[in-house]
Amino acid sequence: MKRAALFFDIDGTLLSEVTHQIPESAVHALEEAKKKGHLIFVNTGRTICSIPEELKRLPVHGFLCGCGIYGEFEEEIFFEKHLDGKSADAIVKKAQECRVDALYEGKDDVYFSSRISRFDSLENTRKYMNNRGLGLERCIEQGGCAYDKLFAYEDEHSNSREFFDFLSDYLEILDRGNHTYECIMKGYSKATIMEVVLKKFGIGREDSYAFGDSSNDLAMFRYAGHGIAMGVHDPVLDPYAEYIAPAVEEEAIWQSMKHYGLIL
Known part of the structure; x- marks a missing residue:
């Protein structure tokens, strides 16, 4: 079999949202595929700073983060794009005006508002990130926070249309359901970084x-x-x-890779 390039989402794919663990069978499948010479990448919406250390120990060749704006291969960065500071500050100001709350995600850290959010799920994310040492250094109101994407929360108290009309000049908006939106850099996606990888390693799209x-x-x-x-x-x-x-907990990764002959 020709060398293939394998791209894995994290949450709900490698990482079970039921057990909050990566099944051992998935780790074994990655190890086997790597031994067979296939290239293995985590391709995630998370920025690189928010990938837990235990995930970084997975037997993969690299991490593609932020929905297409960052790529590293064997710990060497080969691709990255960033939102300019002026645009980033303008988005924060507009979110505040429109009563939209958000998690602001950067390469080196994540940022929250200094005030407690009315959105419980955002506060739960804050606790999770804080427990991992993230989101503690600066609050978003201080300005100058280097972030490249955001995860926005809105409700009936938000002027959502005005905010998203403004935001669309800078970022692409993905509806994630339940009044939440993942907002990523325009012109980039999990597909664009895949294309970069395939060209870099000379692998055909049909082998991805x-x-x-x-x-x-x-x-x-x-x-x-x-x-x-x-x-x-x-x-x-x-x-x-x-x-x-x-299901992820039922050897999803192992079974699917076996189905395609990527492992024995």
Whole structure:
């Protein structure tokens, strides 16, 4: 079999949202695929600073982060793009005016407002990040916070249309459901960074495999030669999913890689 490039989402794909663990079978599958000479990348919406150390120990060749704006191979950065500071400060100001709360995600840290949010899920994210040493140095109101994407929360008290109309000049807006939105740099996606990788290593698109479960994996599925959806996945992936794996906890990664002959 020719060398292939494998691209894996984290949450709901490698990492179970039921057990909050990576199944041992998934780790073994990555090890086996690596031994066979395939290139293995984590392709995630998370920025590099928010990838836990335990995930960085996975047997992969590199990490592609921030929905296409950062790439590293064997700990060497080969691609990165950043939102300019003036635009970043303007977005924060507009979010405050429109009563939209957000997690602001950068390469080196994440940023929250100094005030407590009315959105419980955002406060839960704050606790999670703080426990990992992130989001503690500066609050977003201080200005000059280097971030490249944001995860926004809105409700009936928000002037959402005005905010998203303003934001669309800078970022692409992905509806993640339940009044939350992942806002990523325009012109970049999980697919654009895949294209960079394939060109860099001389691998054909037909030999690329995307493993995912959520709507922000859609670009990856549209681009990949083979799209593998986890057993529990957003239906938006269905038109582009070539194979539906079992649930993550039921050896989804191992079974799907075995199905394609990527491992024995």
